[in-house]
Amino acid sequence: MPLDNALEPSVSSRVANLFKGIVQTVQDYTLLSVEAVASVFRTPLYVDDALYQMDVIGIGSLPIVLLTGFFIGAVMVLQTAAQFSRFGETALVGDIVAISIVRELGPSITSLLVAGRNASGIASELGSMLVTEQVDAMRAMGTDPVKKLVTPRVMATTLMLPLLTAISDFVGLVGGYLISHFQLRLDPVQYWTRAIHALQFGDLVQGLVKPFFFGFILSSVGCYYGLTVRGGTQGVGRATTQAVVTASVLILISNFFITRMLLFIFP
Amino acid sequence: MNAGLPESPAIALEGVRIAFDEREVLSGVSFSVVHGDTLALLGETGTGKTLLLKMVAGLVRPDAGRVSVLGNELTEMTEAELLDFRRQVGFVFQEGALFDSLTVGDNVAYRLREEGADEDEIDARVDESLRFVELQDAKEKLPGEISGGMRRRVSIARALITRPPIVLYDSPTAGLDPVTSQRIITLILRLRDVYGVTALLATQRIQDAFALANYRFAPERNAVVPLSPNGHPSPRGGAQSPAPAAAGAPRTRFLFLRDGKVYFQGEPDEVSGTKDAYLQRFLV
Numbered sequence: 001m002p003l004d005n006a007l008e009p010s011v012s013s014r015v016a017n018l019f020k021g022i023v024q025t026v027q028d029y030t031l032l033s034v035e036a037v038a039s040v041f042r043t044p045l046y047v048d049d050a051l052y053q054m055d056v057i058g059i060g061s062l063p064i065v066l067l068t069g070f071f072i073g074a075v076m077v078l079q080t081a082a083q084f085s086r087f088g089e090t091a092l093v094g095d096i097v098a099i100s101i102v103r104e105l106g107p108s109i110t111s112l113l114v115a116g117r118n119a120s121g122i123a124s125e126l127g128s129m130l131v132t133e134q135v136d137a138m139r140a141m142g143t144d145p146v147k148k149l150v151t152p153r154v155m156a157t158t159l160m161l162p163l164l165t166a167i168s169d170f171v172g173l174v175g176g177y178l179i180s181h182f183q184l185r186l187d188p189v190q191y192w193t194r195a196i197h198a199l200q201f202g203d204l205v206q207g208l209v210k211p212f213f214f215g216f217i218l219s220s221v222g223c224y225y226g227l228t229v230r231g232g233t234q235g236v237g238r239a240t241t242q243a244v245v246t247a248s249v250l251i252l253i254s255n256f257f258i259t260r261m262l263l264f265i266f267p
Numbered sequence: 268m269n270a271g272l273p274e275s276p277a278i279a280l281e282g283v284r285i286a287f288d289e290r291e292v293l294s295g296v297s298f299s300v301v302h303g304d305t306l307a308l309l310g311e312t313g314t315g316k317t318l319l320l321k322m323v324a325g326l327v328r329p330d331a332g333r334v335s336v337l338g339n340e341l342t343e344m345t346e347a348e349l350l351d352f353r354r355q356v357g358f359v360f361q362e363g364a365l366f367d368s369l370t371v372g373d374n375v376a377y378r379l380r381e382e383g384a385d386e387d388e389i390d391a392r393v394d395e396s397l398r399f400v401e402l403q404d405a406k407e408k409l410p411g412e413i414s415g416g417m418r419r420r421v422s423i424a425r426a427l428i429t430r431p432p433i434v435l436y437d438s439p440t441a442g443l444d445p446v447t448s449q450r451i452i453t454l455i456l457r458l459r460d461v462y463g464v465t466a467l468l469a470t471q472r473i474q475d476a477f478a479l480a481n482y483r484f485a486p487e488r489n490a491v492v493p494l495s496p497n498g499h500p501s502p503r504g505g506a507q508s509p510a511p512a513a514a515g516a517p518r519t520r521f522l523f524l525r526d527g528k529v530y531f532q533g534e535p536d537e538v539s540g541t542k543d544a545y546l547q548r549f550l551v
Contacts, residue, residue: 044381129366137364140324141378141425142354144346 028228032150033220039144039151049152056121057153057219058160061114062167068113069168072105073097073175081184090184094194097176102199102207106169108255111214114161115247119222122153123243126226127236135227150223154216161215162208169207202266210258217254218247275338277302277433277465278323283332285318292318293329294527302432303517305459305466307476309549310524316469317361319524320435323467324356325349337432354378357426357434357464361441363418365410365425372397372406375425382429396424400454416447423454427462434458436468440475452478453491459517460484473538473549480519480535523549 080096126149129135135145173195180186225243229235276299283296293315300306308316321327322334325341334341339352365374373380375396379389397403400420405413410421419439426434436455440448452475458464460483470476485492521538523531525545531538538546 132362132367133360133364134366136321136326137358137360137366139326139350140353140356140358140360141381142350143381144350 029220029224032146032224032227033154033216035146036150036154036220036223039147040155042147044147046148046152049148050155053152053156054160057114057118057156058164061117061160061164064113064117065110065164065168066171068109069106069171070175072109072168073101073172073177074179076100076105076172077176077179077184081180090180091186091190091194093176093180093184093186094191095198098173098195098198099203101172101176102169103203104259106172107165107207107210107214108251110165110168111161111211111218111251112248114157114164114215115218115251116244118157119218119225119243119247120240122219122222123226123229124236124240126223127229127239128233130227130229131232131236145227150220150227153223154219157219158212158215161211161218165207165211200266202262205266206259206262209262210255213254213258214251217250221247221250276300276335277304277337278306278467279333279335280319280322281333281335283319283322283329283334285315285322285327285329292527295332296524296527296529297332298522298529298532300465300467300520301518302465303459303463305468305479305517305519307479307519307521308467308469308524309471309473309476309521310530312471314524315527316524317437320358320437320467320469323433324358324435325352354382354429355431355433357429357431359419359422359426359434359436359439361437361439362415363410363422365418365421367410369409370406371402371408371410371413371421374410374421375428377425378429392428396428397421399427399457400424414447416443416450419443419451420454423451423458427458427464430462432464434464434466436466436470438470439468440470440472448472448475453484455479456482456484456491461486463517471549476519476521477535477539480521483517 076097077093080093081090084090084092084096126135129149135149138145138148176195177188177191180191181188222243225239225246229239231238279299281297283293284291285293292313296315296319298306308319310316318327322329322341323336325334325336325344328342332342336352337355341349341352344352365371366377369377372393375393376389379392384392393406394403397406400423402417402420402424405417405421410418413421423439439451439455443451455466455468456479459466459479468476468479481494482491483494484490519535521531521533521535522529523546531541531543531546539550541547541550
């Protein structure tokens with residue numbers, strides 16, 4: 001009995017602390033995000049920093065986006081053709097590849113890849129700056145770190161991810177075409193005509209609106225974990241992992257809700 | 268040196284308290300520093316020396332108490348107002364805190380670029396600052412390519428580029444060899460005696476504090492000379508044998524922190540002759 005009495009408050013206080021921690025995290029993240037967006041409309045604007053980040057995040061991510069986009073398109077054709085051949089409808093692979101890549105796979109997989117590459121990169125870069133007091137040094141010299149470090153990264157990722165997704169979609173379609181042509185012996189005109197005709201305006205909007213949100217999520221999550229590092233270099237490693245996991249999970253969860261909303265607008 | 272400056276303290280803290288994770292780190296710290304003076308903050312690791320410096324720079328807000336710097340009530344200012352205020356304060360961080368992706372020259376130029384100064388002016392002032400710390404040849408190097416002592420000197424150059432009236436030094440000689448430490452102290456003396464800055468020096472090395480109390484930089488001789496009792500350069504003097512403060516001479520006072528409180532505050536000669544066990548730990 002005394003043991004139970006001793007344990008009870010500690011368990012309840014642990015649960016309370018856990019919830020407090022979650023609420024605190026959500027509050028801090030929201031405040032950082034709002035401040036990052038508000039900083040876009042306040043001077044000084046660090047345009048050079050934003051352009052540099054566009055290069056690092058956009059151009060830097062291009063090789064993995066091209067490579068993965070190509071193979072996703074190729075594997076989609078292989079999988080759908082294997083099923084459709086049973087009904088003698090392999091000609092439909094163009095439709096399926098186009099719709100699934102443009103509406104869903106392109107935005108999601110590109111965002112997850114960029115999250116893996118850049119949410120971690122942002123978190124480790126800002127985290128290292130924090131533990132070596134560079135962020136404090138910046139503040140001590142009269143610079144707002146949110147404006148200088150967070151806003152350019154969020155702006156760059158939010159603008160570059162839709163572009164990367166568009167490129168990934170195109171390369172995916174090319175990958176699908178090559179497999180359909182060389183393995184399934186489909187006529188190129190038939191593949192491209194079906195692929196293009198299968199796509200409607202709503203599909204394109206859906207495919208390009210999603211990465212806009214995903215870009216914001218992955219960059220702001222990366223910045224948040226980077227700027228809240230605790231515990232030196234070990235903390236930087238932890239923050240990097242947390243940033244990738246949280247960004248990926250949030251991307252997948254928000255994907256459901258954004259899709260639901262967009263399906264309501266473009267049924 | 269202090270002629271023309273107002274008599275009100277440049278830095279004043281009153282009843283400052285702060286706690287982290289329910290542990291009170293500072294519990295009611297009060298002190299003031301008049302223009303042109305140096306206050307050496309001494310204490311063991313974790314006694315809140317760096318925290319006090321960060322409060323004076325407006326980087327950390329106390330849970331309670333008042334922080335007034337150059338007539339600004341920092342506790343009542345917004346973050347945007349604090350960003351403007353901080354341009355009047357130079358901060359030399361313990362490890363230098365240089366931006367590792369920028370060259371030494373760009374690090375020193377950072378503040379001027381932020382203020383939108385003309386590139387020709389920036390170039391001239393960066394050269395002047397780097398000459399002051401005798402690092403003009405390292406301008407194009409990255410912080411990773413220079414030694415720890417050189418990084419501290421670059422940090423001093425970066426802090427003085429806008430000629431701030433207050434400079435805060437966070438353990439500037441920690442982890443450095445005696446020769447390099449001496450070089451850093453000489454720079455602090457030059458900054459005080461050439462530009463007349465008010466300074467807070469957080470340190471665990473009492474010899475640094477005594478060096479500031481007993482020596483001055485004589486620009487006419489371009490050398491560090493001992494302060495004689497009458498405030499003039501004297502050929503004699505020892506690092507740990509304090510000279511009495513003289514009229515017109517830059518004054519250095521000592522403040523010891525212990526368990527989040529001010530344990531002792533006073534003149535160097537009171538410290539050197541102390542029988543107090545805690546203070547004597549620093550004198551050994």
